[in-house]
Amino acid sequence: MTRVLLKFNENQVDQAITSQVIIEQGIPLNILRAHIEPTRGEILLEIPQDHVEQVVEAFQKRKVIVTVQKQLEIDEKKCISCGACYSLCPINVISFKQDHTVNFDEEKCISCGQCVDACPVRALRI
C-alpha cells in the first residue's frame, strides 16, 4: 500500500472526485483521513501497490494535487523511550517491546500528527 495526500481547491471540494476515481478505475481506495473546509480539502488515501500510477494519474487529470505522503520519522538517537507519545496514537502504531523500548510500526501511521508535539525530546516528525 502507498499513501498519498490529495489536496482539493475551492472548486473541487463539493465534487465527488474520489468516488469518480474509484468507479472509473475499479480500484478500492482506503480513506484514512479527510479534512474538508469550505475553501479547501485534504484526503489521505491508501492505494494498492500495483495501481498507484494509474490512480494518481486519474486524480491529476482532475487537477487534484497529489503528493506521496511521508510517514512518521523517528530520530532513534534522540528517543528516550519515555512513551509520552504512546497514548496519543489513535491507531496502534506505537507499542512497547518486552524491555520497554518504544516501538513504532510506521507502516500503519496515518500521519495525524498527534504524537509529534507530545514528544519531550522532539524525536518525532511527519
Place this chain on the structure above:
Amino acid sequence: MAEKKLRTVEEINEKIKKGDAIVITADEMTKLVEEKGVKIAAKEVDVVTTGTFGAMCSSGAIINLGHSDPPIKIQKAWINDVEICHPGAAADLYIGASIMSETRPFEYGGGHIIEDLIDGKQVELRATAYGTDCYPRTRIDTTITKDDLNQFQLLNFRNGYQRYNCATNGRDEIIYTYMGKLLPNFGNASFSGAGCLNPLTNDPDYETIGIGTRIFLGGTQGFVIGEGTQHEPKSQFGTIMVRGDCKKMTSEFIKGASFTKYGTTLYVGIGIPIPILNEGLAKKTGISDEEVLTNIIDYGVPRRDRPILRQVSYQELKSGKIEIGDREVKASPLSSLKKAKDIAETLKMWIEDSSFYLTSPVERLPTDTEFKPMKQTKGVSFVDTLTRQAVTCKENDSIKDVAEQIISRSVNHIIVTDSQGKISGIVTSWDITRAVASGREKLVDIITRKVITTTPDEPVEAAARKLSLHNISALPVIDSTEKVLGIVTSEDISKLIGGRNAHD
C-alpha cells in the same frame, strides 16, 4: 522494637570489595520474594538496586565561572538566551532546568543547557552588572564549555517522587500540562515513576536513604543531601534533594526536554542501592507493581485540589491501558521504564565490579513532614462575583432587532438562547456590523455556534485564560443544564486581576 540485623553496611562493603556481594534489581527482588518468600530472599540478597528516569522540573546546576578581567559582579546573566539565576557572589550562577530561552521559548531551556554542557558543547554566556569599585565591568560576552567551569554541580531540590499522580483530562478540549498532552473527554492518561523499581518506593520508611547516601545520578555517583521540597512521606509522596558532579555525567542519563505549551524541564536518572539490613527491608523491596497505588486525577480542573477519579496500581498503568468510567483508555508512561531498568542494572554492575560502595545515612530524613498549601492573603475570586446580566435574543430575531438592543443596552455581546433559556450561540456587535456591510439580513446566518463559556464557580484566573487563549472579550456564564445565567467581560476581569497585579 528494632528489627533483628542480618548484616551491616560495613559488612556489605567488605563483600563488595571482595566481589562477593549478592546484588539484584528491585524487579528481580519482587520475583524472588514471590517465589521463595521474604526470609530466604533476606538471607540471600545483600543489595537491591532501584532506578527511575523521569522529568524532574525542580532540577538545575550550580556553575562557577571564575573571574573576568577586569572583574564583574554579575547581576543578570543568560546562557544561550536562557536567563540564569544569580543566587550568590560575583561568579556563581544557577541554571534552572525549567527556565525557558527568551528566543526559543518552550523548545530550549535550562535543562537543555545542562545537557549541552555535559555533552561537551560550547554555550554562549552574556552577563550584565551595575559596576562597583572592586568589580568595575558592567558587561561580558563570552563562550564556555564545561572544562572552563570551576564547578559544575547538579543540585536538584526535588527529585525522585516515591509515586506520582496519573493524569487525565475531563475537559472537552486538548490540554497541555506538565503531565504531557491530555486528550479531551478522558481520551488518554499519563503517569510518571517506575512503580516497583522506583527508589523511594523500596525504602518507604527511609531506613537506609538519608543525608549522605551515595546514589547513581546522571550516569555517575552522586549523593542525597536531604529531603526534597514538598517531601510528604506519610502519603507516599516523599522526595529527595540530590547533588552530583555534572562533569562526570553522561547525557544518556541527563536530558533536556520540552513539554509543548507547558515549558522546559530536565529528565534525571537516579538509582539508589538499598542494603538488605533486615527482613523488613527484604519485604519492602519485594513490593510489586500491583501494590504500588496512586490516584487518577482530572487535570482538566484548573484548581489546586483536582478531583480524584479512582485509585490505580502501577501494574494496571504499566499494562498501557486503564479503565476510566466504562471506557478503556491508553496510558502513557512519561518516565522511561526502559532507562529506569538500565539504571538499576548499571548500579548493580558497579557494585558487582567493586566500583560503588554503600553508605549509611549521616542523618535520617524526616518521615512526618507535611506539604502545606500556599498561604494566600486574599481569597479566590470566582466568576459569580463578576457576572452581569446578559442581553439575550432568539434565533428568529432580525439583525435590526439585535442591533437596536446593542445600542439601547450598550453591550457588545448578545447571547442567543432557545425557548428554555439554554445557550444556542452568540452574536457580537462586530458580527452585526459585518452582516450589515455584506447585506445579510437573517440572524441565523451570522450566529457563532461554538461558544466558549464559563460557570459561576470557575476561578476568575481560569476564565481570564480562556479569554486570552481564544482571543475573545466575553464569556457567557451557564449552569450545568446550559441555561444562561449571565455574562462576564474581559473588561471586568482585567479590572479585578489588573488591580491585584498593581500591588505585585
